[in-house]
Amino acid sequence: MAGPVLVVGASLGGLRAAEQLRAAGWRGPVSVVGDEPHMPYNRPPLSKEALVGAAPFASLAFTPRSHAADVRWLLGHRVAAVRLRDGVAVLDDGAELGFAALVAATGLRPRRLRCPGPAGPASGRHVLRTLTDARALRAELLRPGIRLVVVGAGFIGCEVASAAVRSGVREVVVVDPEPLPMLRPLGELLARALLRLHRAHGVRFRLGEGVAAFEGDGRVTGVVLDGGQVLAADVVVECVGAVPNTEWLAHNGLDLSDGVLTDGQLRMGGLPDAYAVGDVARFPDLRHGGLPRRVEHWSMPGDSARHAGRALAARLAGTDAGLAPFAPLPSFWSDQHGIRIQAFGAPELGTGDVRVLDGDIDGDVVAGYHAGGRLVGVVALGGPGTAAAAARHRARLLRLPLSPSPEEHRP
Amino acid sequence: MRVVVDKNSCQDHGQCVFAAPGVFRLDDQGHLEHLTDADEAVREEVEDAADVCPMQAIRIED
Ligand SMILES: Cc1cc2nc3c(=O)[nH]c(=O)nc-3n(C[C@H](O)[C@H](O)[C@H](O)COP(=O)(O)OP(=O)(O)OC[C@H]3O[C@@H](n4cnc5c(N)ncnc54)[C@H](O)[C@@H]3O)c2cc1C
Numbered sequence: 329m330a331g332p333v334l335v336v337g338a339s340l341g342g343l344r345a346a347e348q349l350r351a352a353g354w355r356g357p358v359s360v361v362g363d364e365p366h367m368p369y370n371r372p373p374l375s376k377e378a379l380v381g382a383a384p385f386a387s388l389a390f391t392p393r394s395h396a397a398d399v400r401w402l403l404g405h406r407v408a409a410v411r412l413r414d415g416v417a418v419l420d421d422g423a424e425l426g427f428a429a430l431v432a433a434t435g436l437r438p439r440r441l442r443c444p445g446p447a448g449p450a451s452g453r454h455v456l457r458t459l460t461d462a463r464a465l466r467a468e469l470l471r472p473g474i475r476l477v478v479v480g481a482g483f484i485g486c487e488v489a490s491a492a493v494r495s496g497v498r499e500v501v502v503v504d505p506e507p508l509p510m511l512r513p514l515g516e517l518l519a520r521a522l523l524r525l526h527r528a529h530g531v532r533f534r535l536g537e538g539v540a541a542f543e544g545d546g547r548v549t550g551v552v553l554d555g556g557q558v559l560a561a562d563v564v565v566e567c568v569g570a571v572p573n574t575e576w577l578a579h580n581g582l583d584l585s586d587g588v589l590t591d592g593q594l595r596m597g598g599l600p601d602a603y604a605v606g607d608v609a610r611f612p613d614l615r616h617g618g619l620p621r622r623v624e625h626w627s628m629p630g631d632s633a634r635h636a637g638r639a640l641a642a643r644l645a646g647t648d649a650g651l652a653p654f655a656p657l658p659s660f661w662s663d664q665h666g667i668r669i670q671a672f673g674a675p676e677l678g679t680g681d682v683r684v685l686d687g688d689i690d691g692d693v694v695a696g697y698h699a700g701g702r703l704v705g706v707v708a709l710g711g712p713g714t715a716a717a718a719a720r721h722r723a724r725l726l727r728l729p730l731s732p733s734p735e736e737h738r739p
Numbered sequence: 740m741r742v743v744v745d746k747n748s749c750q751d752h753g754q755c756v757f758a759a760p761g762v763f764r765l766d767d768q769g770h771l772e773h774l775t776d777a778d779e780a781v782r783e784e785v786e787d788a789a790d791v792c793p794m795q796a797i798r799i800e801d
Pocket residue numbers: 336337338339340341342361362363364371372373374375405406407408433434435436437456457458484573576605606607608624625626627628629659660661662663
């Protein structure tokens with residue numbers, strides 16, 4: 329089989345998939361189709377260094393590995409549909425591309441609030457996922473005297489609030505129906521500590537309240553809360569989660585209920601030559617009970633692409649890579665008001681039983697997250713040295729036994 | 740093989756340490772230390788370290 333490998337999605341997952349195919353010895357053609365006009369770039373700085381102007385946007389592009397220099401990049405093109413069993417992808421302009429194998433790396437797009445009020449590009453309502461989004465938001469943050477409302481107190485919302493303060497925005501309000509910021513991923517103990525941190529830097533919170541509508545004529549002037557109260561706003565950023573980009577995979581008999589379901593080798597729908605990597609892949613999470621999950625952390629595209637690239641390269645060479653099922657140890661970080669949050673494992677699965685492992689909650693702290701009495705994640709929060717402190721507990725997580733893969737359960 | 744870390748962008752994430760522990764380490768203060776000259780035998784590990792660095796601060800010069 330010499331046909332091309334088609335990678336759909338030109339971000340971290342797509343880039344690493346192409347590189348790993350080459351690293352694993354596949355010499356045949358590889359094409360990557362991506363609907364953004366840019367070569368793959370690093371997203372985390374979009375809500376951190378780049379949003380405060382400390383890193384130029386142009387510095388965010390990844391440098392592809394040299395052995396992937398002959399990969400073909402089709403940028404500014406969206407795959408509208410695909411017929412996996414026929415090996416045909418249809419682009420938005422109607423052009424068809426044939427392939428022998430496919431890697432889905434189409435990630436997520438921001439969820440939008442559906443409520444009455446001004447909408448559209450000039451409305452002052454922003455989201456933050458792409459370079460284009462970040463450039464537009466940065467330009468607004470630099471306008472003197474703006475009042476910013478961030479909707480959603482998750483990681484990206486809290487990072488935007490922090491970056492806005494650092495950019496000189498004096499009025500920053502974060503709205504969230506939850507009682508604490510980042511409660512779902514971090515649990516109450518750390519969420520409280522982070523709330524104190526944000527308040528100490530002048531960020532205000534409206535917690536336990538949702539957004540009912542936006543006010544304004546063409547451009548937003550206020551945010552109407554559930555209770556009827558109106559927050560004055562010149563700029564709004566909606567950080568209310570993300571939806572997987574899977575529409576193009578429809579009509580192939582795949583489970584697309586939340587991302588695309590894969591098996592333990594990251595294959596979609598049991599097909600031998602169709603893989604999914606990165607934020608879009610929902611894989612059996614063998615480290616945490618075996619139930620399929622999507623994990624939206626930066627470490628996932630790299631880890632999953634390494635696995636899928638090796639498995640697929642072996643398959644194309646007519647051999648079997650003999651890989652154990654994919655079982656990554658997720659990790660993520662966040663930077664807010666000069667404080668680093670560094671996590672390993674799946675703290676979000678253990679927020680009901682959080683114990684301080686090192687330090688104390690008023691200073692640098694490492695917290696352990698437990699499910700059924702078992703350590704499932706660690707999160708460190710603090711100044712320099714935070715990553716090293718968390719890393720000391722990472723080895724414990726790595727030693728935990730994996731659950732049997734769902735395939736092994738089958739009769 | 741020369742290993743170059745852009746100290747302006749490195750933020751001591753330490754992900755490189757997991758990928759190539761023989762080449763990178765964090766000191767007692769949690770700051771990165773690394774070999775500038777690494778053996779060819781660990782090229783794959785160092786490439787992986789460059790991949791997993793959140794700041795993309797690691798460069799390999801042949
Ligand atoms: C602002 C921000 C800050 C973040 N900060 C952190 C952090 O601090 N720590 C952390 O661990 N993680 C962070 N993340 C998450 C991390 O960036 C993601 O996990 C990572 O980008 C996922 O990569 P991916 O390649 O799977 O998907 P994506 O980066 O979403 O890329 C998918 C690509 O596919 C394209 N595409 C979609 N559909 C199609 C189609 N039909 N045809 C062609 N192309 C298509 C998209 O336009 C996009 O370019 C952050 C994310 C954002 C947005």
